[in-house]
Amino acid sequence: MLKILVPVTKRMKNILLGNRMASRKEGTGSATPSSSSTSGPAGKGKGKGGSGDSAVKQVQIDGLVVLKIIKHYQEEGQGTEVVQGVLLGLVVEDRLEITNCFPFPQHTEDDADFDEVQYQMEMMRSLRHVNIDHLHVGWYQSTYYGSFVTRALLDSQFSYQHAIEESVVLIYDPIKTAQGSLSLKAYRLTPKLMEVCKEKDFSPEALKKGNITFEHMFEEVPIVIKNSHLINVLMWELEKKSAVADKHELLSLASSNHLGKNLQLLMDRVDEMSQDIVKYNTYMRNTSKQQQQKHQYQQRRQQENMQRQSRGEPPLPEEDLSKLFKPPQPPARMDSLLIAGQINTYCQNIKEFTAQNLGKLFMAQALQEYNN
């Protein structure tokens, strides 16, 4: 079982909003060194004012953040455990710039008195002293073979997006990255889904009204990576000094292991989905059976009443049908939406992977033919 630490709770939401207000006041007329970070108050102002459909069209990440996320997973994550952390940055027009991040400790049982909120507040206060952007703009999470569409993630992202309109969740896939290319994706909840979550009403009618399909739950935001000039200089230095990478994982032809695991996860989800469908079918059958019963009951009633009238007796009182026939509970639709979304993600990943591998195989074939 995945132990997932939800980084944002309700009281944290208030603190976050409060923090924003407090730092705004501080920023406008203070002597703290944060005035030297050019983006501070201006970015906050724009962020608060900017609203509308998709407040964020692009996510710009500093190279430093990428390295930190990679390092955090490498050192603290094993197997199916997810590692999480907080993203810091600012909003510029319709771009979300992420300039720093810090990791969140994993929730262990023996740290029962560990206060996540306090850790976060202290960290952000300390970072403010060294002029690092202390605006909370999102969070990141690692994923195991792409399985991240869960209720916990939805809740966390909803609370973040509710408190801070432009926040995103960065999903880092370490296994795909180890295969040769960095896999980092940024997701937000669509406005439609935000509406539904606000109402906290996940019944079928509400979802149908909102016209939400599994494809419209999350929207992916394109990512670009940007470095400052000085970091570029650093990169040149590193390139000169360090040895050439001697592992060309990307061109490896062995794919069955990875594919097998992906398919295993997909099968599990499809099983869950079919169970869900069975539940839904039984519900439908029950409702229609109940309708029939109601109908029959009404007919019998009418007949009896007619008989009684013909015999001159007073008709039986109309009984409240809804009390006699309690309608069955409609099954929760949110879970099946999530499962469908997850299946969709798995399928996308698999298709990308197979496309890559087909390309590699054809290349190998061409080389072999050339040799012969």
Place this chain on the structure above:
Amino acid sequence: MATPTVPASAPPAAPAPATAAAPASASAPAPASPTAPAPAQTPAQSLPGPALPGPFPGGRVVRLHPVILASIVDSYERRNEGAARVIGTLLGTVDKHSVEVTNCFSVPHNESEDEVAVDMEFAKNMYELHKKVSPNELILGWYATGHDITEHSVLIHEYYSREAPNPIHLTVDTSLQNGRMSIKAYVSTLMGVPGRTMGVMFTPLTVKYAYYDTERIGVDLIMKTCFSPNRVIGLSSDLQQVGGASARIQDALSTVLQYAEDVLSGKVSADNTVGRFLMSLVNQVPKIVPDDFETMLNSNINDLLMVTYLANLTQSQIALNEKLVNL
């Protein structure tokens, strides 16, 4: 598959004047050791670190992760107005043969002509916070930007020697003297006439860069921003990545071919080790009967095609399901 460029670039060049000083300093701690360790180590270890023998526990190699350098450069860019340099703490682990630095954070400090103030409370707090995430990291030393060691550095170094046994001092030259950003590491050794007041000398250490595999891939990607005009790159799609990787291999192969031709034409003298590497390279290409290769290829392609078909089928199924349920 051994890449042919390995022999050409074998050990990364140790930063500048270290090589001459290294053998000299290797002998220096030995005569200093009878007097040195006692006074140097008594400012007791405040950390429950492993018991470290001798003047410098980790040999002479410091292994840096690129995330440290990026952090340092970033905090330099965000320094307070008027500050010429930034300092911070280095965290990491100690090994028998080397010291590996894996994390760092900057510490606010004020430096003027005649005094230095370091916010020690802050440093302690940050270290506690960091320990919650990665309990294995110890304070290894400190870093400073700027190309030289000043007298203030000695004072700061002394503070850090209270936190860690024999701390490392790392300098990152952000002022780009000599047109390079030189990255150097030092450890302090006592010097002077025994019996009189001892001075402190910073002896250089070899700096190597350590990467996790995924870090390597991340750094390769980030490096690409050097080539784009506004320093921005997007993440590429799957086939583009394959194309990029094959282009890299092609470059590597052409370098090897060039070298081979040069040797044949006599321009470059033949090197036996390189020749051996080339031999093993050529021998590593497996010799397969064409029919076997065909069957292998076809079965793999069939697997992949089947999986693609299944994935597409699943996707259409769930889309159908969605439509039916919403009727």
